[in-house]
Amino acid sequence: MCTRLGVSYRMFDAESCLRPRKVESPNFVKSLILKGFTIAVLVSLVLSSRVVVAAPSGEQTDSKHQAIGDMSLEQLLDVKVTSAAKHEERVSNTAAAIYVISQDDIRRSGATSLPEVLRTVPGLTVERMNASTWVVSARGFADQRGNKLLVLMDGRTLYDAFSSGVYWDIQNPLLDDIERIEVIRGPGGALWGANAVNGVINIISKRAKDTQGALIVAEAGITDKGAGAARYGGHIGDKVQYRLYSKYSRTTPLVDAFGKEQPDGWNLGRGGFRADAQLNSRDSLTLQGDLLRGREDGIDKALDSAAVELAALTQFDSPSALRGQNLLARWTRTFSKSSDLSLQFYVDNTTRNSLTLDSDNRTYDLDFQMHRLYGSRNNIVWGSGFRFNRSLNHVLASGASSFNPDHYSTYLGNGFVQDEISLFPDRLRLTVGTKIEGNNFSGANVQPTARVLWTPNQKNSLWAAVSRAVRTPSGLERSRQAEVAAFPGDDGITNVIRLNGNPNLRPENLIAYEFGYRIQPNHKVSFDLATFYNHYTNLRSEENLTPFLETVPGPTHLVIPAIYGNNLYGKSFGAEIATTWMPTKAWKLLATYSWLDMSLKARAGSTDSRFIEDETSTPRHQASVHSSYNLTRQIESDTSIRFVDRLVEQDTPGYTELNSRLSWRVAQMEFSLVGQNLLRARQLEYNQPDGNIHSWVRRNIYGQIRWAL
């Protein structure tokens, strides 16, 4: 939620010189009948499928700018001005490692999914494990779900507290509806609460007024996917604007090392709406929601007699049905330029039903936030929230994962306050704040932060911060029992490793020290450096228990039980650099580099041998260069090259890959041709020995048509 704590961030961009920001569509005067017809066409397009709809358009942008540029003084005096949030901050004035992706960046990246968009952020690790699973993490800990990275969309958490991470497959909104993505690396617990340990990603969708008119997007690729989306935005009088969208995507399976298709294809249909109402000069209301249905291929594994005989867990295809729905309402009252409050409520429900497990996850969340400027020096934000989460895990097959208990409810309450103090106006600023969060399973957590920003002049800024953050143990870590592996033992008896949940698991802690420097010598060049030293304690470990013989399922086998513990600790150092250069008005270059050095240790007495390796499996070096070039006003060319270092513990080699995009705008249409992973036929990005499908990502070339009606 960009408004949480009243802080939202805007890009430091000279790039808006290149391309104007998006604004609402030009006049859209069509009869209701015509609209109905349009929608009928959209429906049939979606039904005939393979066509997607999404769509924004560069030309609208130009025309709107032109409109303002063409206005006379008299007209200008009449325009109502909207400035982005009151305490929206420039990136160069932020005492945190922040990076903002604009809608233009998203479009020009050629990405078709959120994780692919996030690949462009320095310091983030994005690895595609299989067709439907991405690993996204910041500053290390690239485990399957990215359990130390909190992700929010319009104030609704996408981080699944039960499995501690994000299911990126169901987070595939219409990319055209996103206004910007704010990525903050480093702890954000003081504002956003638990699990914002190594970073926070805020996805902010466009207001309905910025998506007026209709849009159709269709894309089809050689190897990867086809998708289609439609959007329609309208308004009721002057005060209410809305949009409706629908999107359907199919992702074809990825392959194994030999090019054979893996059982990991999936498809997803979704639709939703957003309505914004300006009730009066002070109050505004937003209502939004999504509905999604999909089917995803996958595998499951179980311990049965065959597994014991063959000394390997039995693997079988286990497609899942995916369902999700959410509804969010937010009321904002603006008392003055320096004071406002907001109240938000949402309900979110997702279910996954496979052959072995029915899981149902439901969240109700209420948040209140108040912001006020006291005098000229103190900018205070405070608020509180309450969340109820219920997870049901109904096991359908024996020998696979089981849950004890299978009903899992958590209550969570929090309060936070943050003061931004101008010690010397426009020169030195101190931000102190904390969040206190309590829950019914791991007690209360205090997550304070102190940040200092020094801007000796308009070109330079330095910042430093010390913060504490925690990750709360997930329901899964506390309640699940899972067979990890089976293998032949010494005396011919099959050994089975079984990992048990630990109801007494405690939160993981981080104390982070950060330092950053930004310089923008002129409007053509900018440089941003962030460094950190992180100290972790109570990290999750895997402790061996005493082995025992088990007779069911027969024949007799030796179970080596393990249980989650809190016995790892350690530190990481790192640096992230992002630098931009605009050699000409039409050409922009962005180069990024990130370095990470992590070392973890097990406490004396711990028997952990697995997690200590898994958790350190993050590339040490990553680098990228992105070139955006406007050949003409209508033709854009983008090329990016990225290097990802090898994953030592996973035996995954490093790689260099190339993406390229060429787009051409004609009137209200945009045609683009995108090449992804062009250097190799296929590439393995992630290979954790965790029993999941690990697929090779293929070279893909796709074409896209965007049509703004």
Place this chain on the structure above:
Amino acid sequence: MIRVSKSPNAAKHRFCAAHILLAIVVSLPGATASAQMRSADEDQVKAAFLLNFGKFVEWPATAFADQTGLFRICVSGATDVANALGVLAIGQKLNGRAVSVMPIDHHQPLKQCHMLFIGNVPGKERKSLLAEAKGTYAFTVAEEKDFTDEGSMLGLVNTDNRLSFEINQQLAEEAGLKVSSKLLSLAKIVRGRR
């Protein structure tokens, strides 16, 4: 078109997609034809104002003594306005000259500026900027809360999300600039009127 492996559930899911859309269609409220929304980003509107001011102020020929023949708008403490201006100024001419936008800070000389916009700049720096601008041909525009005789030639004021402006005619004329009567008539307040 892409190659897709047929899943047995595909038909069912298309059906679902249809339902989603149908639900949306049914819930579609009676929309009215949209009128142009009279609201816009503040920075863009400010940029448009600046360009307009340039049309209604007359500079002496000596103000364009340099070889480049450019009309320079200098912007201090308002990068977003400078960015918006950069976009709006493409292809525009002021006093018959192509417009160049220069973001500046207080270390740079102002003598090339034909217009100086002072945004969010701390008091001391702002004073020195205005003082330095005195010896130049710069038409000074500032975001003013308290428009005073020592301030800028033109003050932009945001009142209830609408921008208006005030003019100090005397200051402008001391610098050799002629403010047109149209600009004066649209100003909320005119000081130092001749």
